Amino acid sequence: MVLCTVPLGVLKKRTIRFEPELPGRKLAAIERMGFGLLNKVAMVFPHVFWGEDLDTFGCLSEHSNKRGEFFLFYGNHTVSGGAALIALVAGEAAQMFENSDPSMLLHRVLSVLRGIYNPKGVDVPDPIQTICTRWGGDPFSYGSYSHVRVQSSGNDYDILAENVGGRLFFAGEATTRQYPATMHGAFLSGLREASRILSANRSQQNNSRKSLPKNLGINNDTLIGLFKWPDLTFGNFSFISNPLTEDPNSMGIMRVTFDSCGDDLKEELENSFQRPLNLPLQLYTVLSREQAESLQLVTGGDDIKLSHLTRNLGLKLMGPSALVNFGSSLISTIASSRKGRGRNRVTSGKI
Known part of the structure; x- marks a missing residue:
């Protein structure tokens, strides 16, 4: 999804x-x-010159095509922890803002602020930091x-x-x-x-379960029975798939048996399943035949192969009950395809 x-x-x-x-x-x-388009000029000043109790004020231009330019100011000092002031630019002015030089924009916004406060005897200092947005030209917004x-x-x-x-x-x-x-x-x-x-x-999961014939009886015993004759085994890894197809992309099931493992791996598995795990342990994952064969070719011991399985292939291991719920359709397909056929066993890639 x-x-x-x-x-x-x-x-x-x-x-x-x-x-x-x-x-x-x-x-x-x-x-x-x-x-629509709304741009802003965010400014940080040395101090709050507009008044600690004032969080919003505005200014209307005499020119109609500039009515949206710096028409509203937000004082963010009560929430930002500093003397931050944000000037809004909307409408036609916001379009022109996109192609204007930042230094010119800063000059104009300071002119507006000084036009408001200088007549009141309030000095408007230069900002110590400014940012101009250009949302109209941003390819992740437009x-x-x-x-x-x-x-x-x-x-x-x-x-x-x-x-x-x-x-x-x-x-x-x-x-x-x-x-x-x-x-x-x-x-x-x-x-x-x-x-x-x-x-x-x-x-979708409920519909998938409902679509299975009632007489399939997919359960843990079915899974255990299928792995008595795996298509591929190497080390503590076993793989079964549909014998009726030779498509390398056809999906199958891999079982990993943990007779023993280091403390780090055991902790990682227990964190993944969010419960203590007792050894020996058998976990499963769903992967393609091609991925299973590539895993067999990975040099090194079972720990190296397991790391390749979970990190390089990005596959997650699950318990038998979770696999039956998640992959019941795949299990039934493999089980059905094996009925009435000889059970050839492949060990270490050799028939």
Whole structure:
């Protein structure tokens, strides 16, 4: 499953290729919705000159095309631990802001601040640090916030929040019609999608179990019986797969037997399973035939092979009960394919 949290601006630019393509209704909603631009100049001053009790103030320009330039200031000194002041730039001014020289922008914002405070006898010092955002040109954003544009509606937020086939999920401020364009909206959408993914995963597992014929009787004994005649054995590793196919990408099951292990490995296994483990111990993983054969060729002892299995191949070991729940379909396929066939055993890669 995939959770997509990129901003709406990235989706509108179509810089991400989805295969297969997103549904038409979702593409139409992305096209209809608006994505606005809000830039900021964050400044840290030697002291709070605007007043300790003032956290917000504004200034309106006489020129209509500059109405959005430094029209609002946020004093963040109460939450940032320092004399931080943030100036907002919106609308047409935000577009021009993108291509302006930072030193010129700083000069203009200080002119606005000094125009407000110098007549009151308050000296505005030069900032000791400044940062200018350029969200419109950022390839990971292409803007700042979603909004309901003409011909769009709140329904488009719901459409953007829809998952695709129970596999591709979407979160972010543009997927919540209750709290769009907010940080808490984005956060809440993440919790929402975590719940949806968990629900979808459980549903898929239940459907997989229901699709199995009742008479298969897949259990731990079935697994133990299959490993009496492994396709491949080397050291403490055994591998079984479907004998009816020679496809190297066909999936099989590997068993790792731990007769003994060092304290570090035992601690790692116990942390993974979150419970004490008694030796001897047999753990399992699902991998392709090609991966099993490549593991056999790894030089070194069982510890080296185990490290290659978990770290290089990125596979996780599980107990027999977990494997039966997770891989019951694969186990039944291997068991069915072996019925009525000779049980050829392959040891150390030799028939």
